[in-house]
Amino acid sequence: IEFDYCCVHAAFALKEEGFETLMVNSNPETVSTDYDTSDKLFFEPLTLEDVLHIYEREKCWGAIAQFGGQTPLNLALGLQQNGVNIIGTSPQSIEVAEDRKLFAAMLRKLDIPQPNNGLATNEAEALEVSKRLGYPVLVRPSFVLGGRAMQIVYSDNELQHYMRFAVEASPERPVLVDQFLEDATEVDVDCIADVGLHADPAAATIVIGGMLEHIEFAGVHSGDAAMVLPPHTLSKQVIQTIRDYTHAMARELKVTGLMNVQYAVKDEIVYVLEVNPRASRTVPFVSKAIGRPLAKLAAKVMAGKTLKELGFTEEIWPAYWAVKESVFPFNKFHGQDILLSPEMRSTGEVMGLDENLGIAYAKSQMAANSPLPLGGAVFISVNDRDKPKIVEVARQFAELGFSLVSTSGTATVLEAAGLKVQRVFKLSEGRPNALDLLKNREMQLVINTPSGAAPRSDEVKIRTTAVYTGTPIMTTVSSAKAAAQGIAALKERGYQVKTVQEYH
Incomplete structure (x- = not known):
């Protein structure tokens, strides 16, 4: 969907500039393959041979490879070697960002740390x-x-x-x-630049469209992670460092169009995880959050317009919060564990907007079909690493009027901190256990973080049962904190609904 959005916007933008647009896409389930999106549509597989054939037969002036995800990017070099004019960031720059050795050399040159x-x-x-x-x-x-x-x-x-x-x-x-940087905060940055249009890279304009801070810790794929724009826990110094690094890399790679960078921040040090000189999954979300069509602007930049000519030269820092939450199809796959990992599993995403961060998060959960409960019982069972951190979150839930339910290990930690906990059996110890309480709808929220890499089978049963019974479930301490914050804000002030246009 996200890349489809970028392709559609590119076709519209280039039409406005007076170009005839051709779309090559073999997936009929998209808007970019609608008969009225581009001037000509080719249902062809994205292979070197097929694209070259179309390019030569239609006598094209240029081709855009950075809006369709990874497949067209992999074709860019081969197309260029066969005489195709790849507009936007050059295939050589794309190669530098994708090839680990070239990429590491570039970071050393710019003095930017990577793990x-x-x-x-x-x-x-x-x-x-x-x-x-x-x-x-x-x-x-x-x-x-x-x-x-x-x-x-x-x-x-x-x-x-x-x-x-x-x-x-x-x-x-x-x-x-x-x-792997454990407990690091991951940040996604989307920026737009016109460096390739200038002989002197210093004269170019680079604008950061949005910085998205992940709510889950590093290690969850950016297509799955919940994110907040603008960042909510990073210091001013870290945000400035991210800005400086992004500008330096965009100039070095001579980016013309869009670029996405993934950072990890740990102990105030900013590490670069990867750079993609192309449209990323977060472009549609960022565009809607800041009210500017980044993909459209990028297409015009690739066709030769500078950002100054387009009137987009200043970074927009919204006065409200935009929270991205992913939507998962777990209720369709019985028995499938719902843990998030570096492999992407979501099939869609939603947005929560509000002046208050807690309410923006709560709205995103409502939109993703797992609204936060305002009362009842919360079941907490976390791994040993998370036990010291969960006490504060549990206390927040208790203060909000929730009763706490826990298995032996976590219960001992919570009781030692002076909290009142109802103990339940582990699945192997007898009944009533967590599954019984879930099936009887006696628990309104589940907080369960995985123990080690291979989760125990009873954890999987708890998580999958929560999905079938429609009980909201948090599998990281950070998302549990966000949930507590959201519930507190909802109880205090409720929420209003406004259209996206009213925010811009």
Whole structure:
């Protein structure tokens, strides 16, 4: 959907500029394949041969590869070698951002930190790299979209299993091994630039469309994470650093059009995780949040207009909060665990807008079909790492009038902090247990964080039962905190509804 949105806006923008537009897309389930979106539509597979054939037959002036996700990007170099005029960011710059070695060299040149990492073309190399980095590590194949086959690995055994069964590593397609920054805050930045249109990169205009701070900690795919625009916990200094790094990379890569950067912030240090010199999944959300059509502007930039000519030179910092929440199809897949990971699982997204962050979060949950409860019982069962952090959240729920229900380990921690807790059996200990309370609708909210990489089967049962009974469930402490904040705001002031246009 997100890339479809970008393609449609690009077609509209180029028509306004007097171009004839051709759309190549073999997916009929899209708006970009509507008969009135572009001037000509080709239902062809996105292969080098097919695209070249169309380009030559129609005598095209240029081709845009940065709006359709990863597949067209992978074709960009081959198309250019065959004489296609790829407008926007050059395929060479795209290669620098995608190729780990070239990318690391660019970051060293610009003095921008990235998490320690390495490349592995076989199992022995992967073990060697992870020994040097220390667990946990994040492993993934190179050149993928949607975080496919991306995993956080905690031990040698898991890594060996991953290398044997999840990917096929080769010298052409190495596996990337990154040090995983636990409990880091992830930030997505979408920016638009016209550097390629200027002989002197310093004369170019670069504007950050939006900075989105993830509510979940790093390690959840950006297509799945809940996000807040503008950032709500980052210091002014960190935000300025992110701005500086984004501008430096956009100039270095001579970005013409859109660029997306993913950062991780830990202990006030900003690390770059990856850069994509293309439209990202968050572009439609950011465009609606700030009231400017970024994809449309980017298409006009690629066709030769500068941002000054288009009148978009200042970053917009909204005076309200926009919260993005993802929508998942878990209720259609019985028995499937709902934990979020680096692999993308969501099938849609919604937006909550409000002057108050708590209410904006609550609205996003309503839109995603799991509205926050205003009273009742909350079930809390968290792993050992999260136990010290959960006490504060549990206290907030108790103050909001919720009764607390917990299994033995978490209950002991909460009782030690002076909270009143109703203990329930673990599934193996007897009944009534958490499943019984869920099925009887005696629990209104579940907070359950996974223990280790391989979750225990009773955790999976609790999480899947929560989905079937329509009980809102939080699988990270940070989303539980956001829920408490949202419930407190709703109880205090209720909420109003306004149209998006009224915010701009």
